[in-house]
Each structure stands twice: as C-alpha cells, then as structure tokens.
Amino acid sequence: FVRQIFATTITLATTALFTTGDAAAISISSTVKADPNTVPTTGTSLQDGDFRLTGSAGRLGDGLDDIAFWDFDFNGDPNVDIFKNLIDSGSSLLSANLSLTMTPMNSLSTDTTGITRLIGPAVWLQTVSDIPAVGETGILEIDLFSPLIGPNNLRFTAEKILSAFNSGTPNSIPWFFQDDARISSATLELVVDSSSLEETSIPEPSSIFGLGVLGVALLIKRKQSV
Incomplete structure (x- = not known):
C-alpha cells in the first residue's frame, strides 16, 4: 500500500x-466575413458584410481595385481579458498569424494588407508564397513575424501590433487590403506567452x-x- x-x-x-x-501560451482570434449576396455596384463605398469597400475605379464588389477596410474585434474571444492581463504584466507576444480566404482577380504584384491608421506595418503580397491562382478561391496563411514578408520599415513587430490593439476601439485592430482580390473572410490570431500564469x-x-x-x-x- x-x-x-x-x-x-x-x-x-x-x-x-x-x-x-x-x-505555455494563450491565443485570441477574430474572424470577419463578407456577404456572399453582395452585388457589385458603382459608387464610392459599399458595405460587404464586415468589410467596407472603397476604390477609385467607380465599381465596387468585384475584386478589382477594391480597397477593403475592417476591424479585427477580439472582444468576443473568451480569453481576451487573460490576454490583456498577460500583456500588461510584461508577457511576450509570441506570434501573429493572418488567414485570408480570397479570390485573386489579378497577379497581386502591387497588393498589400496590414494595419490601417498607422505608417505601416504592411505585407506586400508579392513576397508571400502559396497565393491562390488568379480566378480561384483559396486560403492564404501569413506569419506576420516572418522576416521574409517585406522591407524592414514595413515589417510587423509585437510593439506595432499591441500599439494598434490598445488604440481606437478597445481590443480591436483596424485592418485593410488593397486591391485586386475578393476577400471572403479574414482571421487574425495572436498568441501570448502564458508561462507566468502557469x-x-x-x-x-x-x-x-x-x-x-x-x-x-x-x-x-x-x-x-x-
């Protein structure tokens, strides 16, 4: 015995x-979606589900010359309060991963996506691999901390992401995409070190x-x- x-x-x-x-880690995520019933129209602004579309060509919603704006709102994630407490106590942001369900309408050689209302950071899509083929719908996964996704002045850092997270609407990050693809949905996942909590x-x-x-x-x- x-x-x-x-x-x-x-x-x-x-x-x-x-x-x-x-x-040793806790994550939060936010997902936004387009309205599958959105009809392309002529104008200066079009609400497409969670996306607000603007553009200079006059026709919106067809994925050509559309600039999409949206907020990644983390308030609905059950871990958001724990995430904030860990960040406030000095825990490190370990990763930030962006997922875009998209249908490219062009080669995306000049297209970018990133945080709005800030001077950068942003991702030049031409530097990312595994982009869906033109006219085909697919999922593009981007590690925002990868050193391969853009020049130094536009690269994402934990400080830049958390600065956007703590400004404007609480617990949200303003985002954009421009301009030659139809975005069906987008997800941003942030992972913080929780070893101090454990x-x-x-x-x-x-x-x-x-x-x-x-x-x-x-x-x-x-x-x-x-």
Whole structure:
C-alpha cells in the first residue's frame, strides 16, 4: 500500500512538470466575413458584410481595385481579458498569424494588407508564397513575424501590433487590403506567452511530492496506532 502511494505521488509530480512545460501560451482570434449576396455596384463605398469597400475605379464588389477596410474585434474571444492581463504584466507576444480566404482577380504584384491608421506595418503580397491562382478561391496563411514578408520599415513587430490593439476601439485592430482580390473572410490570431500564469497557478512538482510524503507518513502513523 505504501509503495502504491509513492508511485501515485511520483506520477502526480511528473504530470505537473509536463503540464507546466506544455501549457505555455494563450491565443485570441477574430474572424470577419463578407456577404456572399453582395452585388457589385458603382459608387464610392459599399458595405460587404464586415468589410467596407472603397476604390477609385467607380465599381465596387468585384475584386478589382477594391480597397477593403475592417476591424479585427477580439472582444468576443473568451480569453481576451487573460490576454490583456498577460500583456500588461510584461508577457511576450509570441506570434501573429493572418488567414485570408480570397479570390485573386489579378497577379497581386502591387497588393498589400496590414494595419490601417498607422505608417505601416504592411505585407506586400508579392513576397508571400502559396497565393491562390488568379480566378480561384483559396486560403492564404501569413506569419506576420516572418522576416521574409517585406522591407524592414514595413515589417510587423509585437510593439506595432499591441500599439494598434490598445488604440481606437478597445481590443480591436483596424485592418485593410488593397486591391485586386475578393476577400471572403479574414482571421487574425495572436498568441501570448502564458508561462507566468502557469507558474503561479500550478504547484511545483516538489510541493506535490512533499504532500505525498506527508500523506504516507500520516497513513503509517495511523496504521501503527490501530
């Protein structure tokens, strides 16, 4: 029986050790979508689901010369408060990943996407691989922290992303895309280091082992006194 208690204690300690190492990040995400029933029209502005379209050619909604604006609003994510607390306490933003469901109408050689109302950062689509073929709908995944997606002055950093997150509408980031593609949906996922949270919420393996040893001692003492 004593051997079984020791085995259980060691198992608990090992489990706590791996739990501490594996659960080290928390993510938040926001998704926006176009209205599949939007009809291309002539004008200066068109609301296409969550996207506001503008352009200089006069015709909007056909994916040609459309500049789309939207907000990635994270307020609906259940982890947003934890995310903010971790960032405020100095935890690092580990990654920022953008996903665009799109139908290119041209080669996208001059197209860009990024944070609005700031001088950069932005991604030149010509620097990104795996872009869907012209006329075909596909998903484009972009690691915003990749050093391969643009010149230094336009590159994304954690500071630039968090600056946009904390300005304007609370817990949201203003975004844009221009201009030769029809955007069906867009998702932005932010991942923050949560190791500080794990360290405070999960007992150290040594503590658990100590509790196990104490339990064994009490059981032995109880058995001797019977």
